[in-house]
Amino acid sequence: MMSEERHRLHWITAVIELVKTLKEAILPLIVIVVANGLGREKTGNFWLDNISVFIFGLFIVFTAVAGLIKWKRFVYWFEDGELRIEHGLFVKKKRYIPFERIQSLDYTEGIFHRPFGLVKVKVETAGGSGKDQAEAELTAVTRAEADRVSREIADAKRMKRMPSAEAAETTGTEAEGVPPEVPEADGAPARTVFRMENRDIVFLSAISGRIGLIFSGMAVLMSQFSDILPYELIFDELAAFVKFGVLIIAAAVLAVLLVGWVISVVWTFLSFYGFQVAFDGDDLFISRGLLEKKRITVPLNRIQAVRMSENPFQKLFGYRSVKVHSAGGGEESGAVISLFPLVKRDRVNALLGELFPELDLDAELARTPGRSRPYFYRIDFVWMIPVIGLASWFLFPYGLLTLLIVPAVILLGMWQHRSGGWAISGRQLTVRWRGFALQTVYVFRRRIQSMEERQTVFQKRKDVATVNVSFKSGTGASVAPVRHIDRADAERLMDWYDPRDRTGREAALEKGRAVHE
Template identity: 55%
Template sequence: MSEQQRYKLHWITAIIEMLKTMKEAILPLVVLVFANGWKGGGTGPWYFEYLSFIIFGVLIISLFVSGIIKWKRFEYWFEDDELRIESGLFVKKKRYIPFDRIQSLDYTEGIFHRPFGLVKVKVETAGGSSMKKAEGELTAITKVAAERIKIELAEAKKRKKEKPVVEGEETLLADDSWEVPVEETVSLRKIFSMSTKDLLILATTSGGIGVILSGVAIFMSQFADLIPFEWMYEEISAFIKFGVLIVAIAVFLGLFGVWILSVGMTFLSHYNFTVSLDKEDIIITRGLLEKKRVTVPLKRIQSVVLIENPFRKVFGYASVKIHSAGGGVGESSRINLFPLVKRSEVETYLSEIFPELYLEEPSKKPTSKGRPYYYRIDFLWMLPVIGALIYFFFPYGLFSLTIIPVIVAYGIWQHRSAAYEIVDHQLIMRFRAFSLQTAYTMKKRIQSMEMKQSYFHRRKGVATILVNVKSGMGSYQATVQHMDVEDAEMILDWYEKGKRPDPFSFDEDEVEKGLR
């Protein structure tokens, strides 16, 4: 066999790899320079005065050399319907990825890619081995080279389809692989996009402020020795003396600044968020500085989940997530299909992508028999806590009694939110933790189903149903708690009838007919 042409990555790969390693080790590097620096007394050699900075410089040079080695020693090529990757200097790594196992190609254009017209390509397979790392990654290649991979993949599909089937020969393929015939590329059909107003509402209600504040707290805990807390305490104490109004204005301005930062982060990451559709895949693009393109094969989607956050519901908004099977990248398991969408328009958008789904709200609700179980356990374990607060902090501890109606009200809220329904070969389950979730799942996508019933459940005739569907390398669980046991058994019976029969089992009635 003639040697196949091998391809290299772009030289910017060396810089990107260096920065990636620096990002992962930024905390030790900062501690090295600012926290553990050598302080000479002026009597030793001059380099003792700057030893930490010299070590920092040596590390930067080492990282840059390492990036150059990774770039120079990385090659990829196409052979025997496989994408083959070879890398490493002292330890050579070879990875062969069959085209018939490739689930999707995801593209990212970062700030170092866009000036040179480059993209980063992540190769996802149907059975990726890691939740955080792609099966294959090409750090920086031209768009022409990225298109070449798509062409090789399409030609491999065509060859696979045209390959004659030998009688008695069995081929092991991924689930539903190569079901759709390869045709000419069709133009993408735009389904959904987010406006600037949607981005602002998303940023305000997404919890980004909490992420920023927690990041500040982590930074302060790591560099507590360098922060002059005593000076800060004295300055804050003096500032408080200016009056409540001035302090309130300062706090408001601080929170407003954090909110602006959160809006900016959300705007950059979700800018021009667009969902498009072709014959086989959902294409999601987003980002301003770093433009990302994620491809989600329709045949790999296991469940569609509508999430209604109480705060967003006030403005008439909701979000939709989808769970995809397989893949090596964590983002591919639980994907934001619509991060923020008008609740009244959800069915319209989803029906364009999933015309086979029944998208009405479930109509069957748990009866009043199961209502006490929604708050009974929380009520029981809180009683000792309330008793201790009353005993040690009397009379102020009596205020802890207000927890009881809150627990009961929360349980009743969960009970009223729960619902379920079976429509042909589809199961709809609605449940609530804090946000209301409605899961739409086809029977053939359900991995397992379980009915749980405690002693107290059996006395009242109620049970809990748990449904598991594939999500990345893990699973997503939908549940309706404390429903009537007759309804739970009906759902189990519906699922059991859809299972493939055991080839080693037999039907006693059929056996009797045969004997007659």
């Protein structure tokens, strides 16, 4: 029986809730205030002329009161091996979360947490409710209290494992496909196994590709003000600007792209600053961030697959990136997690071997047969021919330049064909394929959710097939494709995943032959 003492959140919770709500509603509020303040004639009525200001003020007051209520009515305590939470004013809500169901505790230190030595704790369970929703959230607690919850969870899980460990020791047997538990010393501190240098973070920021998110955010922001933007004036200004010539327009576009790229570099650098990975035998602890520090916990037994990627820019400078797919819900700890966002190629095997000693990282891959090469680019003619035809007709003669798409797509398909491969190493499957970046996935048979063999009419002519390997990633699934391989190899993969299927087919075939004879 644990202490039943009720604990409250820190009073800064009320301020955080106010800021959070204002952040989510700021754009609609600005639109309301501006729309009611611009283009409206004054009526002389003080209340009517300032109605938008009153709406804004009432919203802030209501939000502040709601934050205070949440802080005052939110309590949590520990009882009978459970984290128990109670909150609500008019409708009281209670939530009891057994420690053994808790998969991880993710810490976040925002600008409101740091001055008071606080953290936000997200409680993640195996049945998380979605990408952006945790099972429970402690908005602001002391670091000591958060660590206390973590220790209680670790102790509860360790006590639960002891009977099964003793039983395994007594029988001397182990279930097929299930590795033995990693022993953990009581209170053993986590050790840092990987830390990104600032120069690597800068390089990652330069090639991160977040510029697309920047311009998408700008488009969303512009759409919020679509009703009040003077589009006619903007169009007239653009028409006048076009008269300056192609070079001026190109320079302006490059300037906009440069500004967007600089913003994306700064954003990525702030997000990954101080990135490091720690390990205590059972869990991985990934921390990062400058303005907002985050620490997520990834239990090893929830990791479903390891993915290694290498784009041409990374390969040029000798880098790779590694991610892991984890099962469950949550914002980060239940999806695709950056384990090593950027790491030197010669360090990858040593780091992964330390964290996942059972992985075979040097398996010799079976290559895709040469006769399947056309399948990697032939389907692209379905969209290329209409695009080239329309562009050549309506934009003649410059539209003829779209013919260059054909050799580019063919070369990319040949590149993808050469990069593909797969290998079986005992209970492990290795799959390699290429989109633009080279992807390599390592997954154990017990982690595979399903394996599907597909063969189109065109593939049947060349006796090739595609096998899609699905494994859990977050609350959904991720797929590793083994594309256009020999039909015999596809059957071999299916037999490796479920040998009973082949046995059943052969038995049915023998029975049919016997009946015929």
